[in-house]
Amino acid sequence: MTRSANKARGEASLLLDSGAVILRPSFAALVAAEEELGPLFALVERAAAGNLKLSEMVALFWHCLYDADAEMTRDRFSESVAKAGLSAMTPALKILLGQILSGQ
Numbered sequence: 001m002t003r004s005a006n007k008a009r010g011e012a013s014l015l016l017d018s019g020a021v022i023l024r025p026s027f028a029a030l031v032a033a034e035e036e037l038g039p040l041f042a043l044v045e046r047a048a049a050g051n052l053k054l055s056e057m058v059a060l061f062w063h064c065l066y067d068a069d070a071e072m073t074r075d076r077f078s079e080s081v082a083k084a085g086l087s088a089m090t091p092a093l094k095i096l097l098g099q100i101l102s103g104q
Contacts, residue, residue, distance in 0.1 A: 015088065025099040030063070044101060058082075
């Protein structure tokens with residue numbers, strides 16, 4: 001049974017070649033992302049200016065990855081995201097950036 005993203009929790013879903021995955025921007029996930037990427041507000045500003053790097057988006061997604069297949073590695077995840085394309089990732093990115101700004 002495939003779990004769906006829970007919008008009430010601020011979750012987003014991605015459809016990758018390995019199947020659907022859920023992104024949950026929990027406090028712990030966002031702290032981990034911030035440790036790697038720097039201040040999240042600056043990340044949101046870069047995204048709004050069109051200056052968000054693919055590596056930054058993948059890192060944010062990776063840290064927010066929830067209940068993923070135990071065999072999922074970061075390299076495999078990164079390749080799957082790149083293969084799916086930026087347009088397929090934009091809705092999930094928008095949800096996560098909105099959660100960073102508004103919180104819940």
